[in-house]
Amino acid sequence: MLDILSRSVEAKPPSLPEGEDKSSLASHSVTVSQVSSPYPPVTAVPTQTDASGILFDFNNGCRVKLPSRDGVTWRVRLRDLDTGNVLFEHGGLTDAFVTSSKRWFVRFGIEVWQDTQASETVPVFSHQYGARAKDVLIQFPIGTLGDTLAWMPYAARFADEHGARVTCALSKLIRPLFEAVYPHIRFVTHEEVVEQKLAQTFYATYSLGLFFEDAACDWQPTDFRFVGLHKTAAYILGVSPAEEPAKISVPDEGRPIAEPYVCIAVQASSQCKYWNNPTGWSEVITWLKQQGYRVVCIDQKSVHGSGIVWNHIPHGVEDQTGDRPLTERARWLKHAAFFIGNSSGLAWLAWSAGIPVVMISGFTHPTNEFATPYRIINWHTCNSCWNDPKERFDHHDFLWCPRHANTPRQFECTRLITASQVIDKLKNISFYNEKV
DSSP states (O other): OEEEESSOOOOOOOBOOTTOOTTSOOOOOBBTTOOSOSSOOOOSSOSEEOTTSOEEEEETSOEEEOOOOTTOOEEEEEEETTTOOEEEEEEEESSOEEEESOOSOOOEEEEEEEEOTTSOEEEEEEEEOOOTTOEEEEEOOTTOHHHHHHHHHHHHHHHHHHTOEEEEEOOTTTHHHHTTTOTTSEEEOHHHHHHTTGGGGOSEEEEOOOBTTOTTOSSOSSOHHHHOTTHHHHHHHTSOOOOOOOOOOOSOOSOSOSSOEEEEEOOOSSGGGSOOOTTHHHHHHHHHHHTTOEEEEOOSOSEEEETTEEEEOOTTSEEOOSSOOHHHHHHHHHTSSOEEEOSSHHHHHHHHHTSOEEEEOSSSOGGGSOOOTTEEOOTTSOOOGGGOTTSOOOTTOTTOOTTTTTSTTTTHHHHTOOHHHHHHHHHHHHHHHHHO
C-alpha cells in the first residue's frame, strides 16, 4: 500500500485531460494516468520536523523522510488510527522517503525506531495525525463552477470538525462568491500558492477531483460515480456526506427587474448534457410567458458547440449572457421564481441561491447531483451513462454518446424528455408559489 523511495520525491497528482479549456467554467475531471498536475505542487520534502531530525507531513498522503546517518538504520510503521490496521512496516531503512499510496484523508499514526547492533529497536519518534490549529490546504481544480460549489460545503465541514486553519486554492472567478461567507477560511488562487511559497507551511494537503481511472482508490476512497459528484469530496476529506448547498455572497441584494421572472440556462460543455428535445425549450418558454413570467437566459455563451453542431439560446428569451461576474448571475438567481437548466454549474449556483431548481438530465443519474423534487429524467430511455464505470467519459468528443453514437438512439436520454413532462413539474412550483 505504500511506496518506499530511497530519495526525496514529489508525489504528483493526476492531471486534467489534455485540451480542456481551463478558462471556462465547465465541469472538469482528473485523470490519474497522466503526468502534469492541475494543482500547485507540494514541497519536495516534508514540512514538519522533529528533534530527532525526522521530517514528516500529510501533503498528498503521509510522508516520512528519514535522515542518513553512518551506521544507523530505521524501522517505520504507518497505522490507520481509526481502523487499527497497520498499513506498512519495514526495517533496515537508511536514507529513505516513505510515502503512502492513499492521498485521501486517513488519520495516520507514524512510529519510527532506530535499529541497534544488538538487534533491538529503540523508539525515537511517534506522531498521531491532528489538524487542530494546523495549516491545511484543500485544492480545487480551476475552471469548475459546479464542482467547486458542490465541494465547498465539505471543505468548510472539514475546517469545523478538525479546528484546522484551512486554505482553499481555487479559481479567481469563483473566489468572490465565498470570501465574505466563509470568513474562517483563507481563499487563494493556484498562482498565489506558488508565488507566496505557501506549500512550505501546510501540515496536510487534500486534492478534490473526479478520478476516472483510479482503480486502486489512491485518490478517492470510493468511485465518484457511485457516491455522486458532490459527495465524493466528503469521502476524500473524511467528513459526513450529508449534502448542503454552498454559502454564497451576493453583494447587490436588489431585484434586477420588478416583474416575476424565471432564469434558464441551456448551454453545456458536451452535447449529451443538453436538453436535446428539438421543441422542448420553445414549448416551455411559451407556457412560462402565458403564466406571466419573463424568461431570462443567464448562460455565459449565447452560442456554443463544436464542429458542425452549434447550440443557440432559445428564441424569445431575454439575453443576459456574456462574461459577467458570478455574483451578478447569483443576484439574478436569488430573486428568480425558479431556475430551469441541465446538469451544469449554474444549476449548482441556483441551488446555492436558495431557489427551486428544475434539472433536466438523462446522462447522469439523479444521485449524481443534489436532491431536488424537480429533477427530470425519462426512465424509459437509455440513461445514466456518466455514472456507469464501464463507460469512460471522453472530454474530447463533443458528441459523446457511448452506447448509441451514430444511431437513431443517440442522445435519446434527453431527446425523449418532453415539454409536457417539464411543464408538469413547473405547475407544481407555480402552485407552491401561489400558496406562499
